[in-house]
Structure formats: structure tokens, C-alpha cells
Amino acid sequence: MIPSAPPVRASLTNRLSVCLSGYRAMGKERTKADRKAETHSALVGAARRLFMEHGYAATPTEEIISGADASRGALYHHFRDKEELFRVVYEEVDREVVRKIVAAARGKEDAWDRLVVGCRTYLAASLEPAVQQVVLLDGPSVLGWETWREIEDAHCMGLMEGVLVKLADEGKLDAPIEPLLHLLFGALSEGALLVARTNDPEAALAEVEATVVRLLEGLKKEQPRQVSTRLTTCEFLSPCANRRSVRDRREETKLSGNPKTLEPEMTVSVAVVYDSGSRGHPVLGGRTRVLAEAVARGAEAVDGTVVRLVPVADREDHWVTLDEADAIVLGCPTYMGSGSAELKAFMEETLRPRFLEQRWKDKLAAGFTNSAGMSGDKLLSLKQLAGFAAQHGMIWVTLGQLPGWQTSLGSAEDENRLASFLGLMAQSNADQGPDLVPPHSDRATAERFGRRIGEAAHRWARGRTSATVASS
Numbered sequence: 001m002i003p004s005a006p007p008v009r010a011s012l013t014n015r016l017s018v019c020l021s022g023y024r025a026m027g028k029e030r031t032k033a034d035r036k037a038e039t040h041s042a043l044v045g046a047a048r049r050l051f052m053e054h055g056y057a058a059t060p061t062e063e064i065i066s067g068a069d070a071s072r073g074a075l076y077h078h079f080r081d082k083e084e085l086f087r088v089v090y091e092e093v094d095r096e097v098v099r100k101i102v103a104a105a106r107g108k109e110d111a112w113d114r115l116v117v118g119c120r121t122y123l124a125a126s127l128e129p130a131v132q133q134v135v136l137l138d139g140p141s142v143l144g145w146e147t148w149r150e151i152e153d154a155h156c157m158g159l160m161e162g163v164l165v166k167l168a169d170e171g172k173l174d175a176p177i178e179p180l181l182h183l184l185f186g187a188l189s190e191g192a193l194l195v196a197r198t199n200d201p202e203a204a205l206a207e208v209e210a211t212v213v214r215l216l217e218g219l220k221k222e223q224p225r226q227v228s229t230r231l232t233t234c235e236f237l238s239p240c241a242n243r244r245s246v247r248d249r250r251e252e253t254k255l256s257g258n259p260k261t262l263e264p265e266m267t268v269s270v271a272v273v274y275d276s277g278s279r280g281h282p283v284l285g286g287r288t289r290v291l292a293e294a295v296a297r298g299a300e301a302v303d304g305t306v307v308r309l310v311p312v313a314d315r316e317d318h319w320v321t322l323d324e325a326d327a328i329v330l331g332c333p334t335y336m337g338s339g340s341a342e343l344k345a346f347m348e349e350t351l352r353p354r355f356l357e358q359r360w361k362d363k364l365a366a367g368f369t370n371s372a373g374m375s376g377d378k379l380l381s382l383k384q385l386a387g388f389a390a391q392h393g394m395i396w397v398t399l400g401q402l403p404g405w406q407t408s409l410g411s412a413e414d415e416n417r418l419a420s421f422l423g424l425m426a427q428s429n430a431d432q433g434p435d436l437v438p439p440h441s442d443r444a445t446a447e448r449f450g451r452r453i454g455e456a457a458h459r460w461a462r463g464r465t466s467a468t469v470a471s472s
């Protein structure tokens with residue numbers, strides 16, 4: 001093994017100034033950005049090939065560098081170390097498996113069929129060399145259990161959880177969800193490992209598949225219809241269906257009276273990243289959180305929508321959630337005429353790798369803010385959030401509500417009482433806490449806004465699916 005040099009990392013400030021100067025000298029810097037992206041993908045491509053062929057431990061950093069025709073400096077500019085590069089490769093390969101599962105189960109109306117086809121597709125993926133070496137053999141040990149589980153929770157395990165909850169909702173499952181999820185995922189992982197390590201993978205796969213199907217049959221509460229074992233290409237869940245925890249899903253079950261406005265088999269995820277109470281009176285803080293929760297409730301009311309609330313202070317644990325989300329909603333209090341510093345810090349941290357890779361491009365985005373003044377310069381905060389979304393190439397969803405409280409018959413009870421358009425504005429009296437403010441009208445506006453975002457995410461995901469099908 002060739003020892004690797006200590007990481008040479010450009011400071012965030014330097015990288016940021018490179019990016020910003022790029023906006024001033026568009027043509028020139030665009031080329032620079034292109035070259036950066038090319039180097040990044042060459043490094044990932046070379047690493048993927050080498051990790052797959054030789055395994056993580058037997059791949060020296062030098063070989064990755066020469067395989068990508070890059071410099072050592074470039075490697076450490078893009079990645080903290082070899083392990084971070086491995087994580088990128090791992091997520092890429094694992095996401096491909098998720099896409100295959102989603103494609104295989106697409107359009108299957110029966111949740112049992114989706115579960116069976118999902119499990120079979122997962123197992124079949126274990127025949128692929130990249131899945132065998134990177135995901136099954138090296139993944140857990142190189143990434144460590146916590147990280148590995150975090151990724152799987154967002155990928156395959158999350159998909160499985162979604163379909164199990166659906167079966168439980170329909171009264172078709174004869175086992176509690178949580179232990180079943182872990183046991184089934186364990187069985188599939190071990191089954192896939194068995195296939196990956198045997199001398200006759202095809203034969204092992206057939207045996208493991210048949211055994212898994214029999215196991216699943218035993219879990220049915222009723223047998224209203226035969227489980228189909230025919231594999232077809234159809235729609236299942238978006239990969240983003242996965243961020244619901246078991247607890248979240250149980251909560252969701254309680255909301256089963258919600259109107260079903262959209263196709264039930266399409267699941268999308270909405271992440272609400274928010275700051276609240278990072279400054280000001282600690283006892284009164286949390287008023288913006290109330291709005292975040294109302295937006296989440298609204299989005300959740302759209303059938304097939306998984307919502308994750310992400311307090312911005314916890315962002316380190318949620319990057320995968322955000323990367324996988326179909327829509328990201330940003331919210332913060334307005335402090336000194338702009339979005340709060342905590343949310344701004346989050347925005348700046350998305351520079352690398354998300355902005356540079358345009359990883360969030362074409363996701364939906366929306367924003368809300370809250371402050372003490374009726375105006376209080378809230379529009380400046382919304383512009384800041386919309387500008388941030390634009391930098392990421394995201395699609396901005398406006399509030400989409402007529403203005404309230406602007407005639408002699410209007411009042412502060414009106415929804416959209418602050419007559420906002422770009423996003424949601426709410427107002428909270430400075431001397432009251434989240435039990436009282438923002439008032440009901442603002443909360444209702446937020447809930448309606450969340451619903452609009454959820455519906456937009458479904459439309460967008462459906463359109464994306466049709467576009468993919470049309471181009472394939």
C-alpha cells in the first residue's frame with residue numbers, strides 16, 4: 001500500500017470565493033466548474049472500478065489517482081479521504097439497486113406483489129460485481145455500522161418499511177412491523193451475501209429467492225389472492241419513500257382519514273429544514289417550529305407523502321434525507337432583516353459537495369419565514385431562500401394563495417393575512433411564545449402551503465417518471 005499524504009483542503013472561504021467569482025466572470029468560471037465536475041466524476045469512476053475489482057483495502061489511493069488521471073491535490077480537494085470517496089461510490093451503487101427495485105415494482109397495485117418483487121430484485125442485484133464487493137462485502141466494515149445503517153435506512157430498508165406499513169394498514173400482515181422489518185432485511189442481506197460468496201451464484205440465487213417467497217407467504221394474515229411471482233416493469237415507490245421511521249408511519253396510520261387526492265402507489269418525500277429559537281428569548285423560542293410542523297402536517301395530508309422535519313441544528317444526521325428528498329422546504333425566523341444565521345450556516349455548508357455537484361438540481365424547493373413585525377423585512381428572507389434554491393438549480397414553489405386582509409371586510413383571521421406570494425410569511429408577537437403565536441390564520445396558511453408542496457411533489461415525480469419511461 002502506498003501511504004497517503006495528509007489531506008490538502010481548500011478552506012471553505014476560498015472555495016466559496018472561487019464560486020462567487022464564477023458568477024462575475026460567467027464564461028470562464030463555467031469552464032472551471034465543468035473541469036471540477038469532470039475530475040470529480042473521473043475520481044468516482046476510477047474508485048468504483050478499482051473498489052469493485054480489488055476491494056477497498058487492496059486499492060491504494062495512488063491507483064485511484066492515476067486511474068482518474070488526476071492529481072493527489074485534486075483527490076483531497078474533492079474528498080476528505082479514501083473513506084469518503086468510498087462512501088460516495090457506495091451510495092451510487094446502492095442507489096442503483098434502489099432504482100431497480102422501484103422500477104421492478106412500478107405499477108403493481110398489490111402491496112404483496114410489490115414486497116415480493118422488491119425482495120427478488122434486491123437479491124438478484126447481488127449477482128452484480130459492484131454490489132457484491134462494494135455494498136455487501138466492504139460496505140458495513142468500511143463505513144461502520146452506524147453510517148451503513150443510516151444509508152440503508154434511506155435506501156433499501158426504507159423501501160421495505162414503506163411496503164410493510166402499507167400491508168399493515170391494509171390488515172394483511174400477520175406480524176408487528178418493526179421486528180419484521182429488521183428480520184426481513186437481515187434475511188435479505190444474508191441471502192445476498194450467500195449468493196455473492198458462493199461458487200454457483202445463479203443456483204444460490206434461485207434457492208434463496210424461493211425461500212424468501214415462502215417466508216413472505218407465511219407472514220400473510222389472509223390469503224385473499226395469490227402472490228404473483230411474475231416480474232414486470234412498473235411503478236412502486238420513489239426511492240425517497242424511505243425516510244419514514246416506523247414511529248412516523250404509525251402516526252401516519254392514525255391520519256388514514258385524510259383525503260386521497262393522488263395515486264396511492266406513488267410515494268414522495270418532503271423534508272422541512274428549519275431553524276427556530278436560535279436567538280432571542282429562549283422561553284419564547286420555537287415559534288417558527290410551529291410553522292414547520294404545520295407545513296409538515298399539510299404535506300402529510302397528501303396521500304403517499306413522507307415528511308421529515310429536520311431542525312437545522314441536527315443537519316449532520318440528515319444529509320442523506322435531504323439528498324433523497326423530492327422537495328426541500330426551508331424555514332427560518334427573520335433576524336435583522338434576513339434569514340437567521342443558523343440557516344445561513346446550513347446554506348453555506350451545502351456548497352460542497354451538493355452545490356458543486358448540483359446534487360439537488362430539479363428537486364422542488366419552497367420557503368417560509370416568521371418574525372415579529374407585520375412586514376419586518378420578511379420578504380428579504382424569502383428572497384434569500386429562493387435565491388439559495390436557484391443556486392442549487394431547484395424548482396421554487398410559491399405560496400399560491402390569494403392575499404387576505406386587504407379589504408374592509410378582511411381581518412387578521414384571514415389566511416395569508418400578510419399577503420405574501422413568494423413563500424409563506426407568518427407573524428409572531430415578540431412577547432408571546434409558541435403556544436399562542438403565530439396565530440391560527442398563519443398556521444392554517446402554513447398547512448395549506450404544505451399541502452400544495454406535497455401535491456406539487458407528486459405531480460413533479462409523476463412527470464419525471466413518465467419522462468424516464470418515454471426516453472427509455
Ligand SMILES: Cc1cc2nc3c(=O)[nH]c(=O)nc-3n(C[C@H](O)[C@H](O)[C@H](O)COP(=O)(O)O)c2cc1C
Nearest residue numbers: 276277280285286287288335336337371372373376
Ligand atoms: C436578533 C433578532 C433579530 C430580529 N430581527 C427581526 C427583524 O428583522 N424583523 C422582525 O420583524 N422581527 C425580528 N426579530 C423577531 C423574531 O423574528 C421573532 O421573535 C420570531 O418569532 C422568532 O422566531 P423563533 O421563536 O422561531 O425564534 C428578531 C429577533 C431577534 C432575536
